[in-house]
Amino acid sequence: MTEEPEVLIRRQGRVGHITLNRPQVLNALSPAMIEAISNALSEWARDRDIAMVLIDAAGERAFCAGGDINVLYERALAGDHEFGRAFWRAEYRMNAQIAHFPKPFVALVHGIVMGGGVGVSLHGSRRIVTDTVRFAMPECAIGLIPDVGASLLLGRTPGHFGEFLGLTGRRLDAAEMVYCGLADQIVPADAMDDLRAALLQSGDPGTARQFATEPGPAAIAGERASINAVFGLDTIELILEASRALDNGWGEEVQRLLRAGSVLSQQIALSTIRKARRHGSVVAALRDEFRFTARATERAELLEGIRAAVIDKDRDPQWRYRTPDDVPDTLLAEFGEKAPGGDFAYLEKRP
Numbered sequence: 001m002t003e004e005p006e007v008l009i010r011r012q013g014r015v016g017h018i019t020l021n022r023p024q025v026l027n028a029l030s031p032a033m034i035e036a037i038s039n040a041l042s043e044w045a046r047d048r049d050i051a052m053v054l055i056d057a058a059g060e061r062a063f064c065a066g067g068d069i070n071v072l073y074e075r076a077l078a079g080d081h082e083f084g085r086a087f088w089r090a091e092y093r094m095n096a097q098i099a100h101f102p103k104p105f106v107a108l109v110h111g112i113v114m115g116g117g118v119g120v121s122l123h124g125s126r127r128i129v130t131d132t133v134r135f136a137m138p139e140c141a142i143g144l145i146p147d148v149g150a151s152l153l154l155g156r157t158p159g160h161f162g163e164f165l166g167l168t169g170r171r172l173d174a175a176e177m178v179y180c181g182l183a184d185q186i187v188p189a190d191a192m193d194d195l196r197a198a199l200l201q202s203g204d205p206g207t208a209r210q211f212a213t214e215p216g217p218a219a220i221a222g223e224r225a226s227i228n229a230v231f232g233l234d235t236i237e238l239i240l241e242a243s244r245a246l247d248n249g250w251g252e253e254v255q256r257l258l259r260a261g262s263v264l265s266q267q268i269a270l271s272t273i274r275k276a277r278r279h280g281s282v283v284a285a286l287r288d289e290f291r292f293t294a295r296a297t298e299r300a301e302l303l304e305g306i307r308a309a310v311i312d313k314d315r316d317p318q319w320r321y322r323t324p325d326d327v328p329d330t331l332l333a334e335f336g337e338k339a340p341g342g343d344f345a346y347l348e349k350r351p
Helices: 031-046 069-077 082-099 150-155 161-168 174-179 189-202 205-211 219-231 236-246 249-260 263-279 282-293 302-311 329-334
Strands: 007-012 015-020 052-057 062-064 105-109 112-114 126-130 134-136 185-187
Touching (some): 031 082, 052 189, 069 082, 126 174, 126 189, 126 205, 150 263, 150 282, 161 219, 161 236, 161 249, 161 263, 174 219, 185 205, 189 205, 219 236, 219 249, 236 249
Parallel strands (some): 052 105, 062 112, 112 134
Antiparallel strands (some): 007 015
């Protein structure tokens, strides 16, 4: 029996069509998938017969739950840290290609979208989500940071929602994604097949308007005052202190989520999201994220986070640093220095 390709790449009329095709592992991105998508984008950017790119995913549960971290864990545990660096460098190049793509890039996103799934969809020019979507960037919980350019996407959210979402990993539904500026339109799940067919026929992103529904109220809007008051503060220590002072269910949940994550990751995430908000550049965001991820399996707590969440599944990571004061200033500074083997860089090429 012939194995199904991990990603389907084909031309349909004037549309370059990409389908993530690993539903059995929630469409987790592999190096081969990243390479195939990147190569297709390079070709389609130059091809005058391609008017638009459309990306979607197979299966009902997830658009993409992230990168394939099992292999990364095994390789790093054996002492191969270059595998992870090569993976992230290639993935980030693909993210930059999407963000700078010179033609409409339309993402149809359903179910779970986290981590690498965010990077392969939400940098597009039109982000269409179904009412089944669940977005999150829970990287701090496994000793990583929100990456794939998500520090910029989070930095663009209202007020200090970016810090809140990036540090806690709080999930968003479709209406909340639109409210936060992470999605452009909502289409009911049962209309997605018709929308896909219409987009492939027209090659025009505007076709989506006739299928879109009003987002309705976003639950997270009611948390805005608390989010800004707490996550606008300067440090993790102050954020924890302010959430304790609220003495309510929301503050208790924030404390629980923060205490479950790597405090080292949280400190770097806080910094990268705020830097991205100031500079507004996806390439600079990817560079800053890569300075962390390139060291993550050696110098951060990623391996312990993956062990607890994915390998042993005991959900009890034994973090090296228990409080923000435990993290050496010299280590924090190291994550701001040029990455081993050189920083991530991307030269935008126009067709």
